[in-house]
Amino acid sequence: MHKPALPAVGADTFNDQIRIVLVETSHSGNIGAVARAMKNMSLGNLWLVNPQSFPDETSYARSAGASDVLDRARVVGSLDEALEDCVLVMGTSARGRKVPWPVIAPPAAAGIAREYAGKEPVALVFGRENHGLSNDELQRCHYHIHIPSNPDYSSLNLSMAVQVMCYELRMHYLRSLEGGKESPYLKSMVEPGDEGWDVAPATAGDVEGFFDHLEQVLVDVDFHRRNNPRQLMTRLRRLFQRAKLDQMEINILRGILTAVQKSAGTNDKTNRDDASVPEQDENHV
Structure with a gap:
């Protein structure tokens, strides 16, 4: 439809x-x-x-x-x-x-x-x-x-x-x-920002905070080297940008990253404070 x-x-x-x-x-x-x-x-x-x-x-x-x-x-x-x-x-x-x-x-x-x-x-x-x-x-x-x-x-x-x-x-x-025809560029899917979506779309600032946090975690677990980055972060950016994340999804992803840091013993208090998933929303994940 x-x-x-x-x-x-x-x-x-x-x-x-x-x-x-x-x-x-x-x-x-x-x-x-x-x-x-x-x-x-x-x-x-x-x-x-x-x-x-x-x-x-x-x-x-x-x-x-x-x-x-x-x-x-x-x-x-x-x-x-x-x-x-x-x-x-x-x-x-x-x-x-x-x-x-x-x-x-x-x-x-x-x-x-x-x-x-x-x-x-x-x-x-x-x-x-x-x-x-x-x-x-x-x-x-x-x-x-x-x-x-x-x-x-x-x-x-x-x-x-x-x-x-x-x-x-x-x-x-x-x-x-003109009240006319549907634009050929409009999509048939519902996504963040559309009526019926449950959470507001993530802002560019939210997304940049997530990417910074993600890169730090990948460095912490020795998966990524900033002095020899190749195309890892570029390809991860492309992947997550395609998803058009909403604010709750950003919170969930940053909560996961904080848990990884805690488990690895590299937990950053700043990341933990602004990345936690609100308790009242956990049942809706």
Whole structure:
């Protein structure tokens, strides 16, 4: 049985929940151009991770009247801070990776973002002008977005890439106003964040805490060596990101890790304190 069509998600909801995140932008004019692209498509939630120069005259000049988007922009010191409360993270990637990751085109990314945007924050992450997002940054994403440009000339300006995604998001919103057909990108399964799911989805901050704890336990039991990591943590990240964990699942997994540390005699009190499973929920596991 397919999901019924989602109710229309208002422009204000998209404004609040769709987060455009730019990482270490080197040219402030690109920030202004991104603000213009966002406002064209009724988006206004801009986050900047360590921009080289902002705010400045160039960014406001290039925004061409989208100064309100720049006025509200959040400047943070790390990508983790920008993603802390997000339940869905998608990053743009122009190149293949040694370890394959779920890759989707912009229309599919917009469809998935629309599913979540009425409920929890969604982050679309764009990298540096000269070399995009690092492998570590891309591993924090549930999906990688690939814009299928001309392979002989595939370089896209930062604001152009943002414009492509903002346009796709806008089209999904407009189609929802028509009260029309179910989007082909909506899935028939129920998952964290959907109506009927019993626990809220895990945030990016929750998931990062789990990965840090998991790596430490694997080091503690001599399964993983940080000085010779190979691809172990990358593949484990891919495995758990596919699962789209909820908050209770994170608690359970961290409780297991704490028990392993205790049994091995390497228990970390900090991990134990924030990883325990609430007693009242144990009967529902």
